[in-house]
Amino acid sequence: MGILDRVVLSLYALALTIISFLTLLVTFGWREPVEWASTIMMSSSGRTTVGVMSALIFLAGIRFIYYAFKRMPDQAVIHDGSMGEVRISLVAVRSLVSRVVSKIPGVRDVKTRVYLSKDKTGIRVALDVKAALDANLPELSDKIQKAAAGYVQDIVGVAVESVKVTVSDISMDSRR
Known part of the structure; x- marks a missing residue:
């Protein structure tokens, strides 16, 4: 795994950690993350930003799934x-x-x-x-x-x- 993949993996893990932490807080009754998300999704620039970030996270996930099942050449x-x-x-x-x-x-x-x-x-x-x-x-x-x-x-x-x-x-x- 190259340096670029390590950086992407670190950012991917950080993004998923933040998302899961905020989701956990919402399940305990803290409603502000839901309100922030609602406010962001109301504007077109917010939807575009969320869409681009979601697409990047999705593509990174697909890349890591590919690497997980990629057969290494026989050494x-x-x-x-x-x-x-x-x-x-x-x-x-x-x-x-x-x-x-x-x-x-x-x-x-x-x-x-x-x-x-x-x-x-x-x-x-x-x-x-x-x-x-x-x-x-x-x-x-x-x-x-x-x-x-x-x-x-x-x-x-x-x-x-x-x-x-x-x-x-x-x-x-x-x-x-």
């Missing part, structure tokens, strides 16, 4: 084998990368994200690593990049375009 690496197509999901690749990186000495925790490249011929890997206190970070990052890229190439058979390593935290724990 998988595809190989053509001798007996047909072989699909390896990015979730499986992520698990493999997490497993190999977590075994490297100096790595305390790893969060892995895997993306298909734009031309869908390779993958990109992004890692958030929690490193040991005594780890040499440049060496550790280099080991992580080489291990992740090599493992994916050997096991999955897919080229790794990039492995981005972010050391997000240093662990005070002295294990491993």
Whole structure:
């Protein structure tokens, strides 16, 4: 979901929250919102404004319903084998990368994200690593990049375009 959709969703939620709150107040006996609505609907400019706002809210709702039921494209690496197509999901690749990186000495925790490249011929890997206190970070990052890229190439058979390593935290724990 893009930034524009997030802004529209926020405005949509705000509008529905205000409308439902005013409706709730009317059910408790407060009549002023009904009088305001009646006054606004008496003028042609008021009807036009309410009509445009209602149409925008309606269209935003239709858009979000569409997104709710839209099927996401399969996120998988595809190989053509001798007996047909072989699909390896990015979730499986992520698990493999997490497993190999977590075994490297100096790595305390790893969060892995895997993306298909734009031309869908390779993958990109992004890692958030929690490193040991005594780890040499440049060496550790280099080991992580080489291990992740090599493992994916050997096991999955897919080229790794990039492995981005972010050391997000240093662990005070002295294990491993």
